[in-house]
Amino acid sequence: MFVLNRQINTFMCSAANCSHGPGLRYFQEDTIPARLDEIYYKDLMQEIVPNNTPGATNAKLPFRDWAPLVPSVKYLETRGNTMKFFVPNNINGWETYVQFPEWAEQASDVELKAPEAARLLLWGGNVKLHCHCPSFSYWGFNYILDQLDASIYHEDRYPHVRNPQLRGVACKHLIRTLKVLPFHLGDIAAVIKAQRDRAKL
Structure with a gap:
């Protein structure tokens, strides 16, 4: 609190x-x-429970950890400075978003090669997150991230009922997305290169 x-x-x-x-x-x-505006990917990963056992309990989470049951994460596209992913479930799935506030700055620095700019964004830049699933809002993760200036959309409703102790930082869909994000450095670099090529036209 x-x-x-x-x-x-x-x-x-x-x-x-x-x-x-x-x-x-x-x-x-x-x-x-x-807001602090200084939340990095590595900071968020420190708050994520390194767990491979579905249903495990941990003091950092307001509920049992079901993230290991999420089978996969699919990268869809990048628009501007925001990457969009799809996390499937048995019925349909949820879209997750990872935004890099310093994207334009790194993409415009032509002295950096695209892969170098991608690594700087991931490991040295701020990130903001969002997921459309109900858990992200109802368990207060959007509120917690907003207090850290790490939420794409503003949320000022305190989770008095479900998560008054403000445990955790993300739903299972975002946890799974964050864990695979380093594997998409190539996608980040490709988009940066494409943006630079369009800027030359």
């Missing part, structure tokens, strides 16, 4: 109520906390 510390005039994550610990702070401007 986020509490206001009146002495230092910041919003901070309370270790007693939040699994993210006291290190995350949200600096206050008037009554609205400003």
Whole structure:
């Protein structure tokens, strides 16, 4: 739970109520906390449980971990700075999105080869996430990511009922997407190269 510390005039994550610990702070401007805008892929991966057992429990998650049951993730396309994936299930599936805020900056730097720019985006750039599944909203993951400026769409509804301790950062579809993201460095590089080629026309 986020509490206001009146002495230092910041919003901070309370270790007693939040699994993210006291290190995350949200600096206050008037009554609205400003976002950090410094969430990297590796930071998100540290919050993801390294688990291969379906249904396992972990203190970092508000529910049992069913991500290992997700069979695959399919890369669909990249528009602008946002990659789109499809995570199938028994009935249909859900679309997940990974956005790179520094994409335009890296893509326009022609001194970097496209594969180098792709690696910089993944390992050294900020990321923002979204999934259309109900779990992403109802368990508060969109809210948690929004507090870290890592959500594509704004969410200010606190998950009082399902996840008041703000455990976890992503639904199983995004967890699975994040785990396979490094395998798509070639796709990122290909899109950057195509964007550069179009800019020359």
